[in-house]
Structure formats: structure tokens, C-alpha cells
Amino acid sequence: MNKNENKRYERLSAKSKGQLIIESENVLQEMQQKFENTIPGMEYFYDVAKQYAGGQLKNPERKKYIATNCIQVPIELIYAANALPIRICSGAYSMSQAGAGLLPAKSCSLVNATLGTIYTNSFPLAQKPLTIITPTTCDQKKKLSEIPSGIDIPFYTLEMPPSKDSEEAQEYWYRSVKKLKGELERITGNRITRSKLKKAIIKVAQAQRAFRHFHQLRKEEAVIRGTDAILIANTFFYDNIDTWTSHLVSLNAELEMRKSRDHNGSESRYPRILLTGSPSIFPNLKLPIMIEKMGGSIVADEFCSSNRLLYDTVAVDEWNMYDMVPALSDRYLKACTCPCFTPNNDRERKILAYIKDFKVDGVVYQSFSGCQLYELESLRISAVLEKENVPMLYVETDYSPDDKGQLATRTEAFIESIKNNL
Amino acid sequence: MxxxxxxxxxxxxxxxxxxxxxxxxxxxxxxxxxxxxxxxxxxxxxxxxxxxxxxxxxxxxxxxxxxxxxxxxxxxxxxxxxxxxxxxxxxxxxxxxxxxxxxxxxxxxxxxxxxxxxxxxxxxxxxxxxxxxxxxxxxxxxxxxxxxxxxxxxxxxxxxxxxxxxxxxxxxxxxxxxxxxxxxxxxxxxxxxxxxxxxxxxxxxxxxxxxxxxxxLHYLFSRFSMLRLIKNGDNCTKCGNCYRVCDVGIKAIAEDIEHSYMVKDDCMMCFKCIEACPENDCLKVSFLTMPVFKSTEEGFFSRNLHLNSEMQKPSKTIIEDE
Structure with missing residues (x-):
């Protein structure tokens, strides 16, 4: 880079970081103030989100950290290598603008924003990550490592099979994960031992247990707003996992109390909405906030950024390395409902199961423009839902605030139409 | 045992x-x-x-x-x-x-x-x-x-x-x-x-x-038995935990979501699959029609990972903080 370019880069970086803070503040304010009846236990999660936006995540032990580009990276291995996994998939409009210049015009906002984060060096921690692990789930994401942009952080491509049901695919993925283990040991300089990995699996399982409890609590009544639930899952990567878990446990206890207290039998019924499709990641909570403002209640979501993140479990038969690593790889493959897999009947089965368990009245399907996999799968999901007589609203959107007016009209109409049929 | x-x-x-x-x-x-x-x-x-x-x-x-x-x-x-x-x-x-x-x-x-x-x-x-x-x-x-x-x-x-x-x-x-x-x-x-x-x-x-x-020889008569291993495919997420822990490698237990009778020819009814299943009521053993042992989410965490329940109780300090 020559001097001029350097200056321009610094300006872009500073501007994007500044905008990210403002953007996040606005969203948090909207979440905390425009809705009444906030839950005290949410404070912690709002705080963590704020720290994330400001690039001030806590890392008191000064651990090395690894950036993950998708939730399919087995984080237990990263913890076992004594490093921190930080997810860098970004939901920031400012970052998507910073990244858009480097990518083809039809790229999806999430990919633009992620590249923007890396390019402008707007990581949520002060240091840079040791490496960026990108699973080959999304076609656009996996190509990020090859974009000529002068990024000096090494990328690691974690190979994922295009299918998950066949024996060949499972074997392929298992070997990928095994290779990643070796690679992590090399990058961090720490050996992943049997006891360290066991500890890491159990640590994540504690979080999963609390998260599953949270999930169950939402089944019967809308004890918490869906927007808050999405934010809680979003913050999972942004703090010490044990701290995060203990706060979720307390929140669960609070919700449990609310559940018994608020149950008076005469509550007015809000349309119960299931949200699915391209993931809403903080601060891009445009659509969920819109739905809840319009009187819908998001009771569940099928997003990789929230419900899918911590739901699936690790089952180890023999606590030795030879069985723990395959158990881990199974957890990240077999039950996954990412549209990158073909066939992916499990996704429609999961959505139908959620509709039944959470007594869903309508589905909102979000697709980011350019996110081909979710766009393609929407056809099938909408056909399945039509057969089941569940209304679905398909929304194609991106991170820009431009379509807010149009979105408001459409979500309002959708929710009103459900209300009329309740 | x-x-x-x-x-x-x-x-x-x-x-x-x-x-x-x-x-x-x-x-x-x-x-x-x-x-x-x-x-x-x-x-x-x-x-x-x-x-x-x-x-x-x-x-x-x-x-x-x-x-x-x-x-x-x-x-x-x-x-x-x-x-x-x-x-x-x-x-x-x-x-x-x-x-x-x-x-x-x-x-x-x-x-x-x-x-x-x-x-x-x-x-x-x-x-x-x-x-x-x-x-x-x-x-x-x-x-x-x-x-x-x-x-x-x-x-x-x-x-x-x-x-x-x-x-x-x-x-x-x-x-x-x-x-x-x-x-x-x-x-x-x-x-x-x-x-x-x-x-x-x-x-x-x-x-x-x-x-x-x-x-x-057992398997020939297995269908008529009173003790049955039953699966509810609707609750299955196909996570494969049951197959993972199966000593005799029965794949159908994880992949079959249509049939409910799950005793296959190699099955020895050790019920490890039920212990490893994290979904409520997905797998169960029943005697005649009475359920004897069912898969539960809580059971999964306590049996397989031996998680102490202390961790899942809200700690006082956090509540006081707020």
C-alpha cells in the first residue's frame, strides 16, 4: 500500500468502527426502550453485545483467540487447545458496506460484512485472531480466503461434505475434524490432550443444557421476546463461556418464575411466529424487531445463529481421544439442518416439529439477497407449509435500513391476517 | 450392570x-x-x-x-x-x-x-x-x-x-x-x-x-415379545447419538424415522441408545404397553456427561447483582 491508499484505509477502518458502535447502540436502545416489561436478567446480554460492538470484549487471561466464520467449527477443540473461539460472522451494516467494495455486486450482506470486519480489522477483541477458520458451508464464505484484499491473517478452510447422510460424507467430515485438531495444536502451540478435550466438551455441554432448558421454557408461553432470545444466542461467543452459562441459568430461573406468575389464563393472544432462513446476527435484528413491534411474538427460530447453535449434543461412548473426536464431528454434522446439505429433509422436519411444539401460527422466512442456498430452500419449505396450511411470509432483505418501510407494511399485513384467523 | x-x-x-x-x-x-x-x-x-x-x-x-x-x-x-x-x-x-x-x-x-x-x-x-x-x-x-x-x-x-x-x-x-x-x-x-x-x-x-x-434364533420370535424398544420418529433430530453408542452398530435406530419397533437382529436391548438420546420421549422401552425407561433431555446430560446440577442452579451472586 502506498501512503495515499494507507490513509484511505485507515479512514475507512475508523469510520466503519465508529458506525458499528452507533448502529449497535441504536438497536440495543430500540430493544430496551421501545418494548415495555424488559427482563432484568437481560442486562448482562445487552452489555456483552455493547462490548462486542465497541471491540472491547473481555479476555482477562489474555488467551490466544481463533476467529470462526460459521457455527460448524467444533469449538470444543479450540477450547481444548487453550484458545478462545470468537465468531466473526457479522450483522453490521457498516461492515457490509466496507466489505462490499471487495466482492462482486450480488454477494450477500452477511458475507460482505464478515469480509468488512476482517478487512477493516474491526475484531471484537483488541488483538488480531491467530487464524480464521472457514468451513465450506456457504459458497461465498469459503471464497473469502481467496479475495485479493491484502488481509494478513491466515485462513484455514475446514472441509465439509456436501451431504451428511452417507457413510462417505461422515467419514470425510470426521477426517476433516481430525485434521483440524492437529492444525489447532500447531497454530496455538498447545497440545490437545484427552483430559483437556473432555473438559471442553463438558464445558460446552453445560452451556447446551442451559440453552436447551431455555428452549423448553419458550414452548408453552412466550416468556421472552424472540428478539432477546436471538441476542442471547448471539452473545454466546462474546464472553467467557462459564459466565455466559451462569447468566443464562439465572435468566432461566427468572423466566420460570415469570411463567408461573404471569399465567392468569386471560392473556390476549399474540400471533406466534417462527423465524427461519438466513441468520439474524446482532446488530442486524431489523426483521425480528419489526415483527415484534407489529404485534407478532417470535416463539422460536430456526437460525444457525441461535437455535441451531447450541442445540445438538455430543455423545461420547468411551472417553478416549479415538471416540471423542468422532463424537464431536457427529455433533456438528448429523443433526445439522444447514441448507448447504443435499438432501436436507431434516430442515423441513425440524420446522414442522417446531410448529407443532411451539404452537406456531405463522412462519417468516428471511433470505438475504444473494444468499442462494436459503433462497432455493424457501421454495420447498413454502410448499411443505402450504400443504400443512401454515401461512408463510417470504422476505428478501439485506442489512441496509432502506427497506424498513416496505418491511413494516408487509409484516404488519401478515400479522394482521393471522390475527384475523386466530 | x-x-x-x-x-x-x-x-x-x-x-x-x-x-x-x-x-x-x-x-x-x-x-x-x-x-x-x-x-x-x-x-x-x-x-x-x-x-x-x-x-x-x-x-x-x-x-x-x-x-x-x-x-x-x-x-x-x-x-x-x-x-x-x-x-x-x-x-x-x-x-x-x-x-x-x-x-x-x-x-x-x-x-x-x-x-x-x-x-x-x-x-x-x-x-x-x-x-x-x-x-x-x-x-x-x-x-x-x-x-x-x-x-x-x-x-x-x-x-x-x-x-x-x-x-x-x-x-x-x-x-x-x-x-x-x-x-x-x-x-x-x-x-x-x-x-x-x-x-x-x-x-x-x-x-x-x-x-x-x-x-x-431369538430374532425370529422377537416381534411377539412383551418387552419392546420403541422409537417415536417425530421427536428424532437424527443426531445419531444412539447409533454412536450402540455396541452392535445398528444404524436404523438413528436413521429410521418411520418404523417404531426398533429391535433389530443384532440388538441386545442394552438400552444404551436410550441413555444417549437427548430428546424427550423419542426412544423408550415398554413392557406390554407400560413405559419402563424413556429418553429425556435431563437424563442425557446427567447420565452421559455426569454434569453436576450445581452448575445449573442460579448462583446467588449473579441474582444479587441484578
């Missing part, structure tokens, strides 16, 4: 307490072990099949049917849980597996296709063990009568014949019989199978069960 050891003690040492439990017991309670309290049904069935056609369709046939009936009756009650909880050979294999686990040596994996072929062997053995004794008294397809040294042919190669007496300190079965060619071949086969049993079960959990003709 405790039950398994008690059953092992009973079936191996029961004779010391003069317990006798009959000849139709579906087990490797092996009469070659002199202190054994009963007789493996496989030996009875082989003896009973050693008859001419004429007598099989007459009085002897009735005896055959009666013992078959008592065998089936037991099955109607406990189904293949026999294999998982009672069979002494199964218990020995579980011990060998524990030893391997302690040593930190990996178990071996097979690909689906070869595994499928391997599993078919037990049906071949089952047919042979009925066919050979019949052939000793009757000429089948015009073949000459088989030598009487082939009596109870499966027992001659069954590892139970050699192993179970060892537990009472009897090594008399550990030999090769040089009387004639037939006995020599059969007894050497017996020793070879024994070696395969020990080595195989060290590297593959429940290795011998894949070849066990008793298991094949």
Missing part, C-alpha cells in the same frame, strides 16, 4: 448351589461346564434335531415343539434383553471391552457393506446347526449320513464350551481331539473360534454376537 454380574454368577456357578433351570434356557449356560445350572437351548435343539424324520413327526416331534415353546415363552417376556443382561458370553465380552477402553486402545470400525455381510453368518450357522444333526439320522438330498462325531456341531465350535468351564477351573475342554479326522477338525475349529472370540471382542464390541446363532 449388577444384574449382569449376578446372571453371570448364576449361569456359571449355579450348579454349586444345586440350581437347575431346565434345558430350554436360551443361553450359553453351558453343560460342558459341570457346575452350570441348566442347559443351553442350542444344545437341546441340536440333540432333538438328531432324529429321523419319522420320529420327528411323531412323539419326538412333540418333545421338540414343547421345548421350543418354553424357549419362546421366555422370549415373549424378556425379548433380546437376554443378550444384553444375562448371557455370560456377552458379559465376558463386555469385560474385554472395558479392558480395552482402560488401555486406551481404539475399537475397530467397519464400513456398512462388509458389516452387513458379516452379520449374515449367524443365519448360516443357525441353519447348519439344525441341518447337520438332521443329516446324522436322515439322508438329506441323497447325501450319506453324517458321522456321529458331528453331534452338537455348534457346541463343538462354540467358545462357550471352552470358556465357561475355565471359570470353575476346568481346563478339560481346552484340547484338540485326535480320535479321528472329524473330531480333529471340529476341535481345532473350536480352538480357532475361541481365539477369534478373544481377539475379535477385544477390537470390536460384542464381536461374537454378530455370529451367534442363538441371537438369530
Amino acid at each position: 449388577v444384574f449382569q454380574i449376578l446372571a453371570f454368577l448364576l449361569l456359571i456357578y449355579g450348579g454349586y448351589l444345586s440350581i437347575h433351570i431346565g434345558t430350554s434356557i436360551p443361553t450359553f449356560a453351558c453343560p460342558y461346564n459341570q457346575e452350570c445350572p441348566g442347559t443351553c437351548y442350542l444344545i437341546s435343539v441340536q440333540h432333538q434335531a438328531h432324529n429321523t424324520w419319522a420320529s420327528l413327526f411323531g412323539f419326538r416331534g412333540k418333545a421338540f415343539l414343547i421345548s421350543l415353546l418354553s424357549f419362546v415363552l421366555l422370549f415373549i417376556v424378556i425379548n433380546k434383553a437376554w443378550c444384553g443382561y444375562v448371557c455370560p458370553l456377552g458379559t465376558i465380552q463386555d469385560w474385554i471391552t472395558k479392558l480395552r477402553n482402560r488401555m486406551g486402545i481404539s475399537f475397530s470400525r467397519y464400513d456398512d457393506l462388509s458389516f452387513k455381510r458379516l452379520k449374515a453368518i449367524k443365519y448360516v450357522l443357525l441353519v447348519l446347526l439344525l441341518f447337520i444333526p438332521l443329516g446324522m439320522s436322515n439322508s438329506i438330498f441323497g447325501l450319506p449320513l453324517f458321522s456321529h462325531d458331528l453331534g452338537a456341531p455348534f457346541c463343538q465350535i462354540c467358545p462357550g464350551r471352552v470358556i465357561t468351564p475355565l471359570f470353575i477351573g476346568d481346563t478339560s475342554q481346552l484340547f484338540i481331539d485326535f480320535t479321528n479326522t472329524t473330531t480333529m477338525i471340529m476341535s481345532s475349529l473350536g480352538i480357532i473360534v475361541l481365539a477369534m472370540f478373544l481377539i475379535g471382542s477385544f477390537f470390536k464390541k460384542r464381536f461374537f454376537c454378530f455370529f451367534c446363532p442363538m441371537s438369530a
Whole structure:
């Protein structure tokens, strides 16, 4: 880079970081103030989100950290290598603008924003990550490592099979994960031992247990707003996992109390909405906030950024390395409902199961423009839902605030139409 | 676990307490072990099949049917849980597996296709063990009568014949019989199978069960049993946990979401799958129609990961903070 370019880069970086803070503040304010009846236990999660936006995540032990580009990276291995996994998939409009210049015009906002984060060096921690692990789930994401942009952080491509049901695919993925283990040991300089990995699996399982409890609590009544639930899952990567878990446990206890207290039998019924499709990641909570403002209640979501993140479990038969690593790889493959897999009947089965368990009245399907996999799968999901007589609203959107007016009209109409049929 | 050891003690040492439990017991309670309290049904069935056609369709046939009936009756009650909880050979294999686990040596994996072929062997053995004794008294397809040294042919190669007496300190079965060619071949086969049993079960959990003709015979009656392993496919996320922990590698338990009866030919009803299932009410054991043991989310975390529940209680400091 020559001097001029350097200056321009610094300006872009500073501007994007500044905008990210403002953007996040606005969203948090909207979440905390425009809705009444906030839950005290949410404070912690709002705080963590704020720290994330400001690039001030806590890392008191000064651990090395690894950036993950998708939730399919087995984080237990990263913890076992004594490093921190930080997810860098970004939901920031400012970052998507910073990244858009480097990518083809039809790229999806999430990919633009992620590249923007890396390019402008707007990581949520002060240091840079040791490496960026990108699973080959999304076609656009996996190509990020090859974009000529002068990024000096090494990328690691974690190979994922295009299918998950066949024996060949499972074997392929298992070997990928095994290779990643070796690679992590090399990058961090720490050996992943049997006891360290066991500890890491159990640590994540504690979080999963609390998260599953949270999930169950939402089944019967809308004890918490869906927007808050999405934010809680979003913050999972942004703090010490044990701290995060203990706060979720307390929140669960609070919700449990609310559940018994608020149950008076005469509550007015809000349309119960299931949200699915391209993931809403903080601060891009445009659509969920819109739905809840319009009187819908998001009771569940099928997003990789929230419900899918911590739901699936690790089952180890023999606590030795030879069985723990395959158990881990199974957890990240077999039950996954990412549209990158073909066939992916499990996704429609999961959505139908959620509709039944959470007594869903309508589905909102979000697709980011350019996110081909979710766009393609929407056809099938909408056909399945039509057969089941569940209304679905398909929304194609991106991170820009431009379509807010149009979105408001459409979500309002959708929710009103459900209300009329309740 | 405790039950398994008690059953092992009973079936191996029961004779010391003069317990006798009959000849139709579906087990490797092996009469070659002199202190054994009963007789493996496989030996009875082989003896009973050693008859001419004429007598099989007459009085002897009735005896055959009666013992078959008592065998089936037991099955109607406990189904293949026999294999998982009672069979002494199964218990020995579980011990060998524990030893391997302690040593930190990996178990071996097979690909689906070869595994499928391997599993078919037990049906071949089952047919042979009925066919050979019949052939000793009757000429089948015009073949000459088989030598009487082939009596109870499966027992001659069954590892139970050699192993179970060892537990009472009897090594008399550990030999090769040089009387004639037939006995020599059969007894050497017996020793070879024994070696395969020990080595195989060290590297593959429940290795011998894949070849066990008793298991094949059980499976024929399994559908009528009162004890059933049931799956509710609607609650299944296909996470594969159940298949992961399955000692006999039954894939259908994880992948089949349409059928509800889940006892397959290799299943030994050990119910590890239920322990590993994190979904509420997805897998269950029922006796008649009463559920005995169900999969639950909480159960998954406490049984498999031994998570202490302390961690899941809100800590006071955090609540006070807010």
C-alpha cells in the first residue's frame, strides 16, 4: 500500500468502527426502550453485545483467540487447545458496506460484512485472531480466503461434505475434524490432550443444557421476546463461556418464575411466529424487531445463529481421544439442518416439529439477497407449509435500513391476517 | 450392570448351589461346564434335531415343539434383553471391552457393506446347526449320513464350551481331539473360534454376537415379545447419538424415522441408545404397553456427561447483582 491508499484505509477502518458502535447502540436502545416489561436478567446480554460492538470484549487471561466464520467449527477443540473461539460472522451494516467494495455486486450482506470486519480489522477483541477458520458451508464464505484484499491473517478452510447422510460424507467430515485438531495444536502451540478435550466438551455441554432448558421454557408461553432470545444466542461467543452459562441459568430461573406468575389464563393472544432462513446476527435484528413491534411474538427460530447453535449434543461412548473426536464431528454434522446439505429433509422436519411444539401460527422466512442456498430452500419449505396450511411470509432483505418501510407494511399485513384467523 | 454380574454368577456357578433351570434356557449356560445350572437351548435343539424324520413327526416331534415353546415363552417376556443382561458370553465380552477402553486402545470400525455381510453368518450357522444333526439320522438330498462325531456341531465350535468351564477351573475342554479326522477338525475349529472370540471382542464390541446363532434364533420370535424398544420418529433430530453408542452398530435406530419397533437382529436391548438420546420421549422401552425407561433431555446430560446440577442452579451472586 502506498501512503495515499494507507490513509484511505485507515479512514475507512475508523469510520466503519465508529458506525458499528452507533448502529449497535441504536438497536440495543430500540430493544430496551421501545418494548415495555424488559427482563432484568437481560442486562448482562445487552452489555456483552455493547462490548462486542465497541471491540472491547473481555479476555482477562489474555488467551490466544481463533476467529470462526460459521457455527460448524467444533469449538470444543479450540477450547481444548487453550484458545478462545470468537465468531466473526457479522450483522453490521457498516461492515457490509466496507466489505462490499471487495466482492462482486450480488454477494450477500452477511458475507460482505464478515469480509468488512476482517478487512477493516474491526475484531471484537483488541488483538488480531491467530487464524480464521472457514468451513465450506456457504459458497461465498469459503471464497473469502481467496479475495485479493491484502488481509494478513491466515485462513484455514475446514472441509465439509456436501451431504451428511452417507457413510462417505461422515467419514470425510470426521477426517476433516481430525485434521483440524492437529492444525489447532500447531497454530496455538498447545497440545490437545484427552483430559483437556473432555473438559471442553463438558464445558460446552453445560452451556447446551442451559440453552436447551431455555428452549423448553419458550414452548408453552412466550416468556421472552424472540428478539432477546436471538441476542442471547448471539452473545454466546462474546464472553467467557462459564459466565455466559451462569447468566443464562439465572435468566432461566427468572423466566420460570415469570411463567408461573404471569399465567392468569386471560392473556390476549399474540400471533406466534417462527423465524427461519438466513441468520439474524446482532446488530442486524431489523426483521425480528419489526415483527415484534407489529404485534407478532417470535416463539422460536430456526437460525444457525441461535437455535441451531447450541442445540445438538455430543455423545461420547468411551472417553478416549479415538471416540471423542468422532463424537464431536457427529455433533456438528448429523443433526445439522444447514441448507448447504443435499438432501436436507431434516430442515423441513425440524420446522414442522417446531410448529407443532411451539404452537406456531405463522412462519417468516428471511433470505438475504444473494444468499442462494436459503433462497432455493424457501421454495420447498413454502410448499411443505402450504400443504400443512401454515401461512408463510417470504422476505428478501439485506442489512441496509432502506427497506424498513416496505418491511413494516408487509409484516404488519401478515400479522394482521393471522390475527384475523386466530 | 449388577444384574449382569449376578446372571453371570448364576449361569456359571449355579450348579454349586444345586440350581437347575431346565434345558430350554436360551443361553450359553453351558453343560460342558459341570457346575452350570441348566442347559443351553442350542444344545437341546441340536440333540432333538438328531432324529429321523419319522420320529420327528411323531412323539419326538412333540418333545421338540414343547421345548421350543418354553424357549419362546421366555422370549415373549424378556425379548433380546437376554443378550444384553444375562448371557455370560456377552458379559465376558463386555469385560474385554472395558479392558480395552482402560488401555486406551481404539475399537475397530467397519464400513456398512462388509458389516452387513458379516452379520449374515449367524443365519448360516443357525441353519447348519439344525441341518447337520438332521443329516446324522436322515439322508438329506441323497447325501450319506453324517458321522456321529458331528453331534452338537455348534457346541463343538462354540467358545462357550471352552470358556465357561475355565471359570470353575476346568481346563478339560481346552484340547484338540485326535480320535479321528472329524473330531480333529471340529476341535481345532473350536480352538480357532475361541481365539477369534478373544481377539475379535477385544477390537470390536460384542464381536461374537454378530455370529451367534442363538441371537438369530431369538430374532425370529422377537416381534411377539412383551418387552419392546420403541422409537417415536417425530421427536428424532437424527443426531445419531444412539447409533454412536450402540455396541452392535445398528444404524436404523438413528436413521429410521418411520418404523417404531426398533429391535433389530443384532440388538441386545442394552438400552444404551436410550441413555444417549437427548430428546424427550423419542426412544423408550415398554413392557406390554407400560413405559419402563424413556429418553429425556435431563437424563442425557446427567447420565452421559455426569454434569453436576450445581452448575445449573442460579448462583446467588449473579441474582444479587441484578
